[in-house]
Amino acid sequence: MAIDWSDVPAWAALALSAGSFGIATWAAVESRKSRKATQDSAEAAKRSAVAAERSHELTEQQYRDSLPPPVKLVVLALKKNRYQLANHGTETATGVTVDRNQLEGLLVLGDEPPENATIRPDCAQAFSLAPDFDHQVPNEVWVTWDGHPEPQAVPLPQ
Secondary structure (H helix, E strand, C coil): CCCCCCCHHHHHHHHHHHHHHHHHHHHHHHHHHHHHHHHHHHHHHHHHHHHHHHHHHHHHHHHHHHCCCCCCEEEEEEECCEEEEEECCCCCEEEEEECCHHHCCCECCCCCCCCCEEECCCCEEEEECECCCCCCCCCEEEEEECCEEEEEEEECCC
16 A cells, blocks of 8 residues: 555544554553552552561560469568468469478478468468578478469578
8 A cells, every 4th residue: 555645634644643652652661660569569568567467466475474474473571480472463373382392301380381272363371481400491482383383483581
């Protein structure tokens, strides 16, 4: 097909075709840029979600760490050779037992160290320990309770 240079509609069609081609090329380039920006945004959103989840887990852990323990046993001094095993936790401690193997040779004057006792929160159980000629009162007693079968050292006040 030969173009007649005096055919105005053909030249107009050519100009419109060239303009359409230019616009289509520009739209394709912008579409690629937009797709890349969308991908970058999606990746940033994923990173943000992961960071938010980590932050949430850390906040929960800090909250759990700030709570008082369910059972926290401490020994308080009453007077010479008299003590109280107190529960400063938030739950009742059952099966509380002071390991007596460590206390061999000590005199027990009055109340025995707890054995299979129940101590409610902010409550205590009294006991006494006195040295004899060969044995001194230790610096700590070892205590177990239900849910905590491993002995835990609890310092004795001096």
